[in-house]
Amino acid sequence: MIKVGYLGPEGTFSEEAGKVYAKKLEGKVEMIPYATFHDLLTDANRNKVDEAVVPIENSIEGTVPAVTDILAQENNLKIKQEIVVAVHQYLVAGKGVKLSEITDVISHPQPLGQCTEYLRKNLPKAKLHLSHSTVEAIKQVATSISEKGIVFAAIGSKAAANLYKLKIIASSVNAKGNETRFLVLAKNDHAKTGHDKSSIVFSVAKNRPGGLYSILGEFADRKINLTKIESRPSKKALGDYFFFVDLDGHRDDALVSEALKNVKKNVAFFKFLGSYPKHK
Amino acid sequence: MIKVGYLGPEGTFSEEAGKVYAKKLEGKVEMIPYATFHDLLTDANRNKVDEAVVPIENSIEGTVPAVTDILAQENNLKIKQEIVVAVHQYLVAGKGVKLSEITDVISHPQPLGQCTEYLRKNLPKAKLHLSHSTVEAIKQVATSISEKGIVFAAIGSKAAANLYKLKIIASSVNAKGNETRFLVLAKNDHAKTGHDKSSIVFSVAKNRPGGLYSILGEFADRKINLTKIESRPSKKALGDYFFFVDLDGHRDDALVSEALKNVKKNVAFFKFLGSYPKHK
Numbered sequence: 001m002i003k004v005g006y007l008g009p010e011g012t013f014s015e016e017a018g019k020v021y022a023k024k025l026e027g028k029v030e031m032i033p034y035a036t037f038h039d040l041l042t043d044a045n046r047n048k049v050d051e052a053v054v055p056i057e058n059s060i061e062g063t064v065p066a067v068t069d070i071l072a073q074e075n076n077l078k079i080k081q082e083i084v085v086a087v088h089q090y091l092v093a094g095k096g097v098k099l100s101e102i103t104d105v106i107s108h109p110q111p112l113g114q115c116t117e118y119l120r121k122n123l124p125k126a127k128l129h130l131s132h133s134t135v136e137a138i139k140q141v142a143t144s145i146s147e148k149g150i151v152f153a154a155i156g157s158k159a160a161a162n163l164y165k166l167k168i169i170a171s172s173v174n175a176k177g178n179e180t181r182f183l184v185l186a187k188n189d190h191a192k193t194g195h196d197k198s199s200i201v202f203s204v205a206k207n208r209p210g211g212l213y214s215i216l217g218e219f220a221d222r223k224i225n226l227t228k229i230e231s232r233p234s235k236k237a238l239g240d241y242f243f244f245v246d247l248d249g250h251r252d253d254a255l256v257s258e259a260l261k262n263v264k265k266n267v268a269f270f271k272f273l274g275s276y277p278k279h280k
Numbered sequence: 281m282i283k284v285g286y287l288g289p290e291g292t293f294s295e296e297a298g299k300v301y302a303k304k305l306e307g308k309v310e311m312i313p314y315a316t317f318h319d320l321l322t323d324a325n326r327n328k329v330d331e332a333v334v335p336i337e338n339s340i341e342g343t344v345p346a347v348t349d350i351l352a353q354e355n356n357l358k359i360k361q362e363i364v365v366a367v368h369q370y371l372v373a374g375k376g377v378k379l380s381e382i383t384d385v386i387s388h389p390q391p392l393g394q395c396t397e398y399l400r401k402n403l404p405k406a407k408l409h410l411s412h413s414t415v416e417a418i419k420q421v422a423t424s425i426s427e428k429g430i431v432f433a434a435i436g437s438k439a440a441a442n443l444y445k446l447k448i449i450a451s452s453v454n455a456k457g458n459e460t461r462f463l464v465l466a467k468n469d470h471a472k473t474g475h476d477k478s479s480i481v482f483s484v485a486k487n488r489p490g491g492l493y494s495i496l497g498e499f500a501d502r503k504i505n506l507t508k509i510e511s512r513p514s515k516k517a518l519g520d521y522f523f524f525v526d527l528d529g530h531r532d533d534a535l536v537s538e539a540l541k542n543v544k545k546n547v548a549f550f551k552f553l554g555s556y557p558k559h560k
Contacts, residue, residue, distance in 0.1 A: 038400070059518040065342055065393070084518065109389055109410070113345070120318075130389070130410030179518050210500035212509060213493070220490035227519055229492060229511050238339040238364065238459050239507055 001028045004184075005040045005049035008033020011135045011160035017083045017182040018053040024081070037066050044185055045075045051186040053083070059179045060114045063230055067183075071273055072201045072232070072242050079199055079274030081184035089115055089174040092138060092161040093153040099169050102126055106137040107155035114174040115155055122170070126153075135160045142166055181279070189251075189274030196250035197227065199273035202263060203234055203242050212243065218262045219247060222255040242269070250275040281308045284464075285320045285329035288313020291415045291440035297363045297462040298333040304361070317346050324465055325355045331466040333363070339459045340394045343510055347463075351553055352481045352512070352522050359479055359554030361464035369395055369454040372418060372441040373433040379449050382406055386417040387435035394454040395435055402450070406433075415440045422446055461559070469531075469554030476530035477507065479553035482543060483514055483522050492523065498542045499527060502535045522549070530555040 002025055006018040010033060022029040032049055034040035044052040054067045071077075089111050093102060099122065105112075106129040112119070119126065131137040134156030141154040142164035153169060161168055190196070204211035219226055228246035249256040251272070264270045282305055286298040290313060302309040312329055314320035324332040334347045351357075369391050373382060385392075385399065386409040392399070399406065411417040414436030421434040422444035433449060441448055470476070484491035499506055508526035529536040531552070544550045 038396075057513070057518070059513050059520075060515050062345055062513045116318075128412070130412070132408070132410070175515060177515070177517055181518055210496075210503070212506065213496040213500040216490075216493040216496060220493040223490075226492065229509070229521070229523075231509050231511060233337070233339050233342045235340050235455060235457070237457055238337070238461055240339075241509070243509075 001030055002051065003030050003032055003049040004051045004053060005032045005034050005044060006053045007037060007040060007133070008035065009133070009135050011138070011157060011163050012133055013085055013087060013157060013180055014053060014055060014182065016159070017055070017085045017180070020083050020085065021053055021081060021184055037070065041070050041075070041077065041185070044077055047187070051080065051184055052077070053182055053184055055180050056183045057181050058087070058110060058114070059177055060175050061110045063232070065232065068230065068232055068244060071244070072271060076187055077185040078187065078189040079183050079276050080186040080188065080190050081276050082197070082279050083182040083184065084279045085180050085182065087114070087174060087178040087180050088158070088172050089155050089178070090158055090161055090168050091153055091155055091170040091173050092166040093141060093151070093169050095167050097151055097153065097167065097169065099123075101151045102153045102169070103150050104129060104152045105155060106131050106140060106152060108132065108134050108137065111155045111174070114178055117175060118170070118173040138164050138166060190276040192250040192252045192275070193277045195278050196275050197246055197278050198249060198251055198256060198275040199244065199246050200260065200263070201242050201244045201271050201273060202267040203240070203269040205268050215263055215266060218259045222259050224249055224255060224259055281310055282331065283310050283312055283329040284331045284333060285312045285314050285324060286333045287317060287320060287335075287413070288315065289413070289415050291418070291437060291443050292413055293365055293367060293437060293460055294333060294335060294462065296439070297335070297365045297460070300363050300365065301333055301361060301464055317350065321350050321355070321357065321465070324357055327467070331360065331464055332357070333462055333464055335460050336463045337461050338367070338390060338394070339457055340455050341390045343512070345512065348510065348512055348524060351524070352551060356467055357465040358467065358469040359463050359556050360466040360468065360470050361556050362477070362559050363462040363464065364559045365460050365462065367394070367454065367458040367460050368438070368452050369435050369458070370438055370441055370448050371433055371435055371450040371453050372446040373421060373431070373449050375447050377431055377433065377447065377449065381431045382433045382449070383430050384409060384432045385435060386411050386420060386432060388412065388414050388417065391435045391454070394458055397455060398450070398453040418444050418446060470556040472530040472532045472555070473557045475558050476555050477526055477558050478529060478531055478536060478555040479524070479526050480540065480543070481522050481524045481551050481553060482547040483520070483549040485548050495543055495546060498539045502539050504529055504535060504539055
């Protein structure tokens, strides 16, 4: 039995990504919902779950800061797999509610950001409220007692709307091309498949002109394609960054191994995050 | 009279940054609070306010995505000035409330992120709620009727706590070195002072190995120091990014002007965001 943790409750896109991943695994899988990333990744680090499925970036809203920052910290977790899930958000409310009656909309900040345009056009006067997850938002709309003159709607998944017996007011209310990339974190990364990616995080000495440039040169000189560069504050001072880089190839490829060795020598901080098969 | 817009209500760190900026201006300043970045920047673009003060990045929580993304869009706004404000968050509640009694904490997602460690140590069981601003959180704690068994606290500024007559339970609850960088956006950027920075945003053709590297080379070859590189999704597809780069020097400097000209020629998208004096 493989224990796979994810950010719950049931009905989240994390659960959907977890299910996509579970299908790839041979053997029985137990899916375990967690309330916070911190609890999930602490348990994964202590082997209380075997693997953790976490969202890392969305095509509209960008990086998931809490998860990205945890990757840079000291822990025993490596990236074993990436999963990309298409995201379709729905505007949902209680039975009988019409779009024109909605006065308040609740959701997680990311989906609210993904649906900015729809909301501005269709519900410009609605008051926006923030929740910790889309499922929590839907649950609140399903269970809260209505106040006079206030009609709540939520933004979330169809699965969660069905779970809580809410009505779909509008479909695909998010910006087009909305996808979320998830990572599966485990004790070991993935063996070479010939169609792989690797992820690293590093920091360069501050205010060294060309510092990042010379690091990127290690990859460019070897024609290694970079698929992502993300900067995040190191949390030490403004202007001091960690760089998260994804590159084509596996740590067992000679050129990748050589480039990583050189990068490691020339940075202030380095952490190898894992090699894993590319999402097709 | 110069009209300066900021993200209100009164008591926010944006207002504090606006006041720091107002002191630098000669002549009378009218400070105008806005409810959303979108409204503020729309009015600035249409000249309904002369200048807009917006937060762009925090040393702990990183970029402010909504503002960063607006910079890349078509508009008439240039960066005229940067303002850095030290951020001190306070845990505040109604009079007579003790730390041990607090069951619920409300604040904006960024300050909650800045205070994660304090909350985990001191209020590990507290339920966290999200608000659109620290002032809104404080207002809610000050005005909401208490329910049985539920004691709310907020995280926000001392100024806002005083405004709403709440008691400070704990000071400086955020991570150390907490600073926020604000930008002043106006129709024109700043004349050369000899101690300047410039900001640009660009995108490189997707999956072109070394694409970003060759762009950064234009600066490295001229010994131009880069103080920030931030990637943000272009919102077209996963893996397609805008790069926001800050560099030392003014667009009127010969080397900077030359580098920018070459960058512009070799990217899929380019926008010059402004030259302005460096924060000291």
